[in-house]
Amino acid sequence: MRMNGKVVLITGAAGTIGGAIAQMIEREGGRALRTDLPAHKGQDYALDVTSEENWQQVAEAISRQHGVLDGLVNSAGIASLGTIESEDFASYRKTMAVNVDGTYLGCKYAMPLLKMRGGSIVNLSSVSGLVAGHNLASYNASKGAVRLLSKSVALYGARLKPPVRCNSMHPTFVEGAMVEAMLANVKSRDAARERMTADVPLARFAMPEEVANLAVFLLGDESAFITGAEIPIDGGLTAH
Numbered sequence: 001m002r003m004n005g006k007v008v009l010i011t012g013a014a015g016t017i018g019g020a021i022a023q024m025i026e027r028e029g030g031r032a033l034r035t036d037l038p039a040h041k042g043q044d045y046a047l048d049v050t051s052e053e054n055w056q057q058v059a060e061a062i063s064r065q066h067g068v069l070d071g072l073v074n075s076a077g078i079a080s081l082g083t084i085e086s087e088d089f090a091s092y093r094k095t096m097a098v099n100v101d102g103t104y105l106g107c108k109y110a111m112p113l114l115k116m117r118g119g120s121i122v123n124l125s126s127v128s129g130l131v132a133g134h135n136l137a138s139y140n141a142s143k144g145a146v147r148l149l150s151k152s153v154a155l156y157g158a159r160l161k162p163p164v165r166c167n168s169m170h171p172t173f174v175e176g177a178m179v180e181a182m183l184a185n186v187k188s189r190d191a192a193r194e195r196m197t198a199d200v201p202l203a204r205f206a207m208p209e210e211v212a213n214l215a216v217f218l219l220g221d222e223s224a225f226i227t228g229a230e231i232p233i234d235g236g237l238t239a240h
């Protein structure tokens, strides 16, 4: 019961990774506060991560209903495919708004609650925050920003007493909705999947539970001395 007594807010909790993390937090004895866009029913709070006003409302509601927060997982995110020439500016701005503004606002508005008894923030970056692809201009920009934002938050949080830790996770392709969306318009799914795993030494996609395992480790007390770290979960991809 590694999450016993811990209250953790998760964005993008209707998604593959956010959902798996929420489930594992509860299996480990914690309370997962699920948030996602209003269209997704069954969440604890409707939260568009790009809206500062939404964040203020949710932080206030958590303060009223739970009094404290022990963890935050910024998992809401969107993928976008496009080169610097082919992608339009509107798509770039949307990607940056969800992936970067959303993570920034999450760290900002959860911090007053997290610092009450110390806490841990886990930000979903990507291998695309560590290495680039020719057709991932805005996604690379956004996930690179999440990587260094996490380190700044970690350095600030380390000065607090009790401290608030912050780390970024960097998965390669994870089985689920985001990958399915990328495969939606390809001619041969098998050939595309093969291409997508060609550079992965372990030769497969990650499973959502494997990403959730790492998140729960980073949220829990076992990782008390880990902050400001960027942790690939990529089957060896970035070892090349």
Ligand SMILES: NC(=O)c1ccc[n+]([C@@H]2O[C@H](COP(=O)([O-])OP(=O)(O)OC[C@H]3O[C@@H](n4cnc5c(N)ncnc54)[C@H](O)[C@@H]3O)[C@@H](O)[C@H]2O)c1
Residues within 6 Å of the ligand: 011, 012, 013, 014, 015, 016, 017, 018, 019, 035, 036, 037, 040, 047, 048, 049, 050, 074, 075, 076, 077, 078, 079, 098, 102, 124, 125, 126, 127, 170, 171, 172, 173, 174, 175, 176, 177, 178, 179
């Ligand atoms: N799936 C992968 O292969 C993969 C790999 C590396 C990193 N990631 C990152 O992990 C995170 C989670 O990915 P996933 O696989 O669960 O994706 P997903 O598409 O299954 O889920 C993403 C969730 O984010 C929500 N969301 C989108 N815009 C939002 C907004 N403005 N406000 C609030 N919620 C919003 C969606 O409704 C969805 O439920 C993302 O940040 C993604 O970039 C995913």
